[in-house]
Amino acid sequence: MTERDRFGNPILPDPPGFGAGGSWARLEIAGGRRVFAPGDEVEGRASWHLEEEPEWVEVRLYWRTGGKGDQDVDVVAEERWEAPGRDSGDRPFRFELPAGPYSFSGTLITLYWGVELVAEPGGALFHLDLTVSPTGGEIRLGSAEPDSDVEIP
Amino acid sequence: MSAVRPRDNPFSAQRIDRLPWRPPPGQPGLDALLERLEALGGAAAVVGAKGHGKTTLLEALGRRLEERGASVHRLRLTPHRMPSQRELRGFLRRVESDGFLVLDGYDHLSRWWRHRLRRTSRRAAGLLVAAHRPGRLPVLLEARSTPDLLAELVKELLDGSDPPLSLPSADELFERHGGNLRLALREMYDRCGAAG
Numbered sequence: 001m002t003e004r005d006r007f008g009n010p011i012l013p014d015p016p017g018f019g020a021g022g023s024w025a026r027l028e029i030a031g032g033r034r035v036f037a038p039g040d041e042v043e044g045r046a047s048w049h050l051e052e053e054p055e056w057v058e059v060r061l062y063w064r065t066g067g068k069g070d071q072d073v074d075v076v077a078e079e080r081w082e083a084p085g086r087d088s089g090d091r092p093f094r095f096e097l098p099a100g101p102y103s104f105s106g107t108l109i110t111l112y113w114g115v116e117l118v119a120e121p122g123g124a125l126f127h128l129d130l131t132v133s134p135t136g137g138e139i140r141l142g143s144a145e146p147d148s149d150v151e152i153p
Numbered sequence: 154m155s156a157v158r159p160r161d162n163p164f165s166a167q168r169i170d171r172l173p174w175r176p177p178p179g180q181p182g183l184d185a186l187l188e189r190l191e192a193l194g195g196a197a198a199v200v201g202a203k204g205h206g207k208t209t210l211l212e213a214l215g216r217r218l219e220e221r222g223a224s225v226h227r228l229r230l231t232p233h234r235m236p237s238q239r240e241l242r243g244f245l246r247r248v249e250s251d252g253f254l255v256l257d258g259y260d261h262l263s264r265w266w267r268h269r270l271r272r273t274s275r276r277a278a279g280l281l282v283a284a285h286r287p288g289r290l291p292v293l294l295e296a297r298s299t300p301d302l303l304a305e306l307v308k309e310l311l312d313g314s315d316p317p318l319s320l321p322s323a324d325e326l327f328e329r330h331g332g333n334l335r336l337a338l339r340e341m342y343d344r345c346g347a348a349g
Binding site: 099100104107108109111 | 202203328329331332333336339342343344
């Protein structure tokens, strides 16, 4: 039987870690949670093995908008390790989610939350999508079809 | 509310970008802020969360400085728009003694580049940055939006009319977007563009 979180959402297995030329990176969130309420803590562990010695490795909690027009993004919190070595062991991280914005999906704009692991050099190596909402699901703004010549703010 | 064409949407980016900065109740206006900046030694930060008006204030202060005859050097950094080290060096080299550095997205600079920027600002007329956190710079103003401000902006974009009941209230929008006014107004754009 599928395990479910407190909102009733299924807890899915973590995706496999990134792999390229023997490198890999991975984020795990405690309890396999993907859905959080504003103010909740996102707690987990980062691990990696990198072929090239990193200057730093960082886990970022962020949101971004998608849809037509410019993308908006905000890194809300980050945990950085300077000169952490090619092999991480388990590195714990913990972020407190702000009061908003909530995850939402509109006809023209969608807002996504996520955590990602970034290394320098290397860039973004791994990410997990999250939902942040007091209702346990993303807020749906509307259901009508968008106009074809929409210019988004 | 019936669907509107994008160019007629009252919450279009063009209309939102034209909204002037307004001081929060009980807070100083632009001229008083520039006096405060001078009192702080000419270098300071506007701090606050994303979407709370930092960029709008920074632009308004930059324009006011230009009206006073200052030469303003602007740079805007976002995670998607980071200049190369060469471009950053070029930007700092162009700063002259009467120049004012206005930088949005100070948080995106590395510690080393923030240090270089502060050093460069000593030979300039001043430095004004917008950031989530002030770092080593004194705080000029903490930008903080309110539901009342959002309601005021919505009404202004609707040319003085109250929003129809089919649209969410300012309180609801404010809460849903954590006080991020731009996102709240984007939601209104979405709803107006999609309604039918």
